[in-house]
Amino acid sequence: MTPTVSSAAALMLASLFQDGMVVPRDRPFSVWGRGAPGAAVEVCVGPHRVRGQVMPHGVWEVTIPALPAS
Helix, strand or coil: CCCEEECCCCEEECCCCCCCCCCCCCCCEEEEEEECCCCEEEEEECCEEEEEECCCCCEEEEEECCCCCC
């Protein structure tokens, strides 16, 4: 898994998420990290693009829809 995170503000993925990691198939999974409160977050994994926002305490989390085995 190589998620792409983009925003005008500096965002960080949790250290758990690294190149080559394996994600669950056929069920949704969460991706999270830290950033400036209120910053927009966009995470792209496979064909999915999910948007969210950094919460007031500086943490963000989005849920990626289920991916088929590949």
